[in-house]
Amino acid sequence: MSKPETSPTxxxxxxxxxxxxxxREYVDFAMPRNLNYLWNFGAFATIALALLIVxxxxxxxxxxxxxxxxxxxxxxxxxxxSSGWLVRAIHMGGVSMLFAALYVHMARSLYYGSYKTxxxxxxxxxxGLFILVMIAAFAGYILPWGQMSYWGxxxxxxxxxxxxVIGPALASWLLGGEGLGSVALHRFYVxxxxxxxxxxxxxxxxxxxxxxxGSNNPTGVEPETSDDVVPFHPYYxxxxxxxxxxFLMVYAVLIFFAPxxxxxxxxxxxxxxxxxxxxxxxxxxxxxFYGILRAVPFKLGGLLLSAGSVAVLFAVPWLDRSPVKSAxxxxxxxxxxxxxxxxxxxxxVAGMHKPTGLWLGISRLSVAYYYAxxxxxxxxxxxxxxxxxxxxxxxxxxx
Amino acid sequence: MTQDADSPPSSPSCPLPExxxxxxxxxxxxxxxxxxxGACALAYPFLDSLNGTANTSxxxxxxxxxxxxxxxxxxxxxxxxxxxxxxxxxxxxEMLASLRASDLGQxxxxxxxxxxxxxxxxxxxxxxxxxxIGVLIGICTHLGCVPSYATPSTNDKSxxxxxxxxxxxxxxxxxxxxxxPAPYNLPVPPVTMMSATHVxxxxxxxxxxxxxxxxxxx
Numbered sequence: 001m002s003k004p005e006t007s008p009t010x011x012x013x014x015x016x017x018x019x020x021x022x023x024r025e026y027v028d029f030a031m032p033r034n035l036n037y038l039w040n041f042g043a044f045a046t047i048a049l050a051l052l053i054v055x056x057x058x059x060x061x062x063x064x065x066x067x068x069x070x071x072x073x074x075x076x077x078x079x080x081x082s083s084g085w086l087v088r089a090i091h092m093g094g095v096s097m098l099f100a101a102l103y104v105h106m107a108r109s110l111y112y113g114s115y116k117t118x119x120x121x122x123x124x125x126x127x128g129l130f131i132l133v134m135i136a137a138f139a140g141y142i143l144p145w146g147q148m149s150y151w152g153x154x155x156x157x158x159x160x161x162x163x164x165v166i167g168p169a170l171a172s173w174l175l176g177g178e179g180l181g182s183v184a185l186h187r188f189y190v191x192x193x194x195x196x197x198x199x200x201x202x203x204x205x206x207x208x209x210x211x212x213x214g215s216n217n218p219t220g221v222e223p224e225t226s227d228d229v230v231p232f233h234p235y236y237x238x239x240x241x242x243x244x245x246x247f248l249m250v251y252a253v254l255i256f257f258a259p260x261x262x263x264x265x266x267x268x269x270x271x272x273x274x275x276x277x278x279x280x281x282x283x284x285x286x287x288x289f290y291g292i293l294r295a296v297p298f299k300l301g302g303l304l305l306s307a308g309s310v311a312v313l314f315a316v317p318w319l320d321r322s323p324v325k326s327a328x329x330x331x332x333x334x335x336x337x338x339x340x341x342x343x344x345x346x347x348x349v350a351g352m353h354k355p356t357g358l359w360l361g362i363s364r365l366s367v368a369y370y371y372a373x374x375x376x377x378x379x380x381x382x383x384x385x386x387x388x389x390x391x392x393x394x395x396x397x398x399x
Numbered sequence: 400m401t402q403d404a405d406s407p408p409s410s411p412s413c414p415l416p417e418x419x420x421x422x423x424x425x426x427x428x429x430x431x432x433x434x435x436x437g438a439c440a441l442a443y444p445f446l447d448s449l450n451g452t453a454n455t456s457x458x459x460x461x462x463x464x465x466x467x468x469x470x471x472x473x474x475x476x477x478x479x480x481x482x483x484x485x486x487x488x489x490x491x492x493e494m495l496a497s498l499r500a501s502d503l504g505q506x507x508x509x510x511x512x513x514x515x516x517x518x519x520x521x522x523x524x525x526x527x528x529x530x531x532i533g534v535l536i537g538i539c540t541h542l543g544c545v546p547s548y549a550t551p552s553t554n555d556k557s558x559x560x561x562x563x564x565x566x567x568x569x570x571x572x573x574x575x576x577x578x579x580p581a582p583y584n585l586p587v588p589p590v591t592m593m594s595a596t597h598v599x600x601x602x603x604x605x606x607x608x609x610x611x612x613x614x615x616x617x
Contacts, residue, residue, distance in 0.1 A: 058445045080452040083444035090444070241430075 025211055030229035031236050032217035034394050038108040039215065039236075040243035044101040046203065047244060048094050048251070049133075053196055055091040056140075063143065065189035067182045070145035071270040086255070093254040095137055096262050097247070099285035102130060110316075111337060113325030114216040120317040122213065125206040127313055132199045137285065139192040145185065146267030147277045153180055153188070155280065162299050180273075220325025221394040228394050281352050288344050291351030292370075295363035305367060312374045319374055322382035329388040336377050343369045462601025464593065467532070473551045473558070477537065480600045483617070484537040484545050485588060487598060488558075494571050495530055497557030507574045509584050514615050516540075517587035520605025526572040526587055528605060534590045534598065535573040540616050541565055541581035560585070583616050 009019055062081050064073040077084035106126070109115055115123035138156065142149045157180065160171045174191075176183035214223070223229045230236075254261065262284060266277045282290040289306045296302035312319075327334045343366035350363035463480055467487055470476050475488040488494075497503070504510040512522050520528050527533045537545050537560075544564035551558040560569040568576040573585030588611060589603030603609050611617075 054445060058448050062448070062451065076452065077448075081448055082450040082453070083447035086444040087448045 027231065027233040029211070029232040030223070031215055031232050032223050032394055033228060033230045033235075034217050034219065035215065035236065035239070036218055037239070037243055038104065038112075040240055040247075041101045041105040041108065043240045043244060044247045045098055045105055047247070048098040048101055049199065049203070051090055052094040052098060053200070055087050055094065056193065056196060058087050059091055060193065063189075065143070065182075065186045067145065067185055067271075070143060070185060074144045085259075089255045089259045092263060093251060093259070095140070095283075096254065096285065097251050098133065099137070101247070102133065103285075106130070106313075107341060109216075110340070111327045112216055112218055113220050113320070113322075113327070115317045116220075116320065116325050117317075118213045119209075119216060122206065122209045123317055124314060125202055125209055127310070129199060129202050129206060131310065132195050132202060134286075136192055136195040136199065137283070139188040139195065141283065142185065142188045143192060144267060145271045147269045147271055147275075148264050148267040148280070150180065150271035150273065151276055151280055152282065153184075159293075159303055162303055164300075216325065217394050218326060218328065219391060219394045219396060220329070221391060221396070223394055225393070279354075284348065284352070287348040287351035289347075289351070291347035291349075291363045292367050294351065294355040295347075295360065295367050305371075309367075309370060312371070316374065316378065319378040320382075321379050322385070322387070324387045324390055329390050330385060331388060332385045333377070333381060336373060336381065339369060340373045343367075343373075460601070462599050465598045465600060466596060467598055468596035475548050475550075478600070480536075480588060481611070485600055486533070486535045486537045486548065488533040488535075488548075488571065490525075490531050490533055490558075490571065491551060491556070493556035494551060494558050495525065498525055498570065498572050500557075503570065506576055506578075507570070508577050508582070510574060512574070512584060514583055516584045516614050516616070518589050518603045518606035518609040520603060521587045521590070524572075526574070526584070528590050528592050532592065532598065533572060534588060534600060536586040536588055536617065538586070538617055539564065539567055539581055540575065540583040540585065541567050541579075543617075546585070586611070586614050586617055 012018070013020060059077060062073060062077045062084065064070060074088075077088055079085070081087075109123060109126070138152075142153045157171050157174065160167050160174075163170070174184060174187060176187060178184075217223070264281065264283075266279075269277075281287070289309060292306040292309055293302040296305055322330065322333070324330055327337055346362050346366045347370070350359045350366070353359045355363065461481060463478065465476070465478050465487060467476060467489065470487065470489045472489050472491045473494070475486050478485050478487065509516075512526055517526055525533065526535075539546050539562040541562065542564060544562050546560035546562040546567070546569060549555070549559050549561065558571045560571070560573065561567070562569075562579075562581065565580050567579035567581035569581075569585055570576070573587065575581045575584050588600050589606065589609050591599040591602050591604040593599050
């Protein structure tokens with residue numbers, strides 16, 4: 001212990017070394033020197049999640065989880081509660097910002113091979129976070145009890161019912177015996193914030209795993225000497241800080257100038273169990289999975305392929321047989337991965353359109369390519385692909 | 400790739416920058432200051448939302464109409480306006496006479512209703528729009544309990560209010576007696592007599608600019 005125990009920091013240090021732990025993990029922590037701006041998106045997602053949790057707590061203070069009052073309480077928040085419109089806009093905009101950050105974060109991991117040894121657990125906890133975020137987003141979307149809330153929940157619960165063996169039991173646990181009513185709404189409310197707080201716990205695991213194995217970098221070559229690394233502060237606090245300013249600017253534009261850009265007008269009509277809105281479209285962040293669901297002409301098949309599109313990601317660290325991490329040195333995979341991103345986006349666009357004609361064709365082609373990438377290209381491409389020479393150190397690229 | 404498992408990548412140590420360097424102190428201070436300003440700006444909507452609907456309902460008409468045709472002289476009716484208990488009394492000639500009793504003035508804190516606890520058209524000896532009908536917000540100005548109404552009896556024909564919590568006493572026009580803790584007269588809401596048997600609470604024809612939020616104390 002360097003400081004005498006009489007000083008306040010020394011006293012604290014002897015009992016709970018949080019100051020030195022913080023210094024070790026967030027100030028002096030060794031980071032690869034060559035990270036690009038794609039490494040900002042984990043910080044973006046954390047900030048978006050923090051804003052979601054804070055705004056969610058303040059929304060919960062004014063929200064009533066009952067069929068009779070839910071819709072009105074949201075209208076009251078939007079129209080009467082002081083700054084309520086702003087708190088709700090922060091919450092709704094935050095969902096889109098979080099999903100956007102997560103998709104870029106995951107795409108970066110796929111491109112630079114951040115899921116490979118020794119970072120498999122980082123990838124798995126990240127996927128766990130992604131699923132929790134999806135559950136929280138789905139449950140949260142039901143709470144305003146508008147038309148899209150009600151019919152979105154109806155479709156998903158019926159989909160759940162179609163799953164053999166466990167489906168009906170799960171649906172029954174969620175609904176509590178009766179149809180989609182006050183009991184179910186109350187459960188979705190609890191589910192919403194329980195998953196939200198669980199996410200914090202899993203983030204702790206995710207970040208702890210990151211601090212054990214260290215960050216990957218654009219070359220995929222692990223840092224070895226002190227020339228390869230820089231301390232987290234000030235190098236990456238400033239880099240994250242600059243990116244964060246831009247991220248928050250986009251977020252602010254979404255909140256203040258386009259609060260209804262990503263919301264659906266149908267959800268500002270109260271839930272009506274007698275009338276289904278003419279066009280059910282999911283929020284943009286669920287659209288690719290909805291696109292898969294609609295591309296398959298069998299009930300169970302669509303569900304399996306849609307759920308499988310996330311499940312297959314869990315196997316990625318073991319499906320990819322190539323020892324080369326970064327796609328920079330894998331000329332074929334680089335294009336194949338671009339194709340995957342295009343297929344995923346195409347599925348999203350198709351998910352927002354009626355599944356007929358051209359859109360149906362595009363979405364089927366995209367589903368086929370999505371699975372082919374993970375199940376065929378990742379395991380078998382390394383046998384044929386001629387990789388570019390990997391530099392000896394991560395500075396090789398910058399020389 | 401095997402060396403990853405043996406030696407964690409965080410093992411190479413960083414060339415740490417010199418501590419205590421002053422070159423960027425101004426920049427750091429400005430950045431931290433701007434961050435704090437941003438955090439305060441962000442905190443504003445959240446804290447403001449804790450005010451709930453208090454600041455936004457003022458523009459709305461929340462007046463209520465009360466039919467007092469069944470109210471007999473000496474009785475009072477309790478209705479709710481803005482969540483507050485509102486007493487509507489029909490006063491007997493004896494009650495009105497007691498309000499003008501000559502010895503009463505010295506025993507009251509504010510016999511002439513000088514403190515703003517009522518609209519202008521109720522700033523008079525009977526603290527109401529018409530002498531026979533009295534309307535008061537039934538919240539003691541001491542600590543907010545609801546005073547109970549002592550109906551005029553053969554012993555005491557004037558009637559009065561006494562607060563069950565700390566013994567504050569009010570006359571039938573809601574004026575507070577000196578020997579008790581309550582500091583102000585009971586508030587009078589804005590009232591319009593629509594007809595002899597019909598009272599509108601929340602709007603004052605005689606003092607249209609009156610706002611209940613502007614009184615001394617509820």
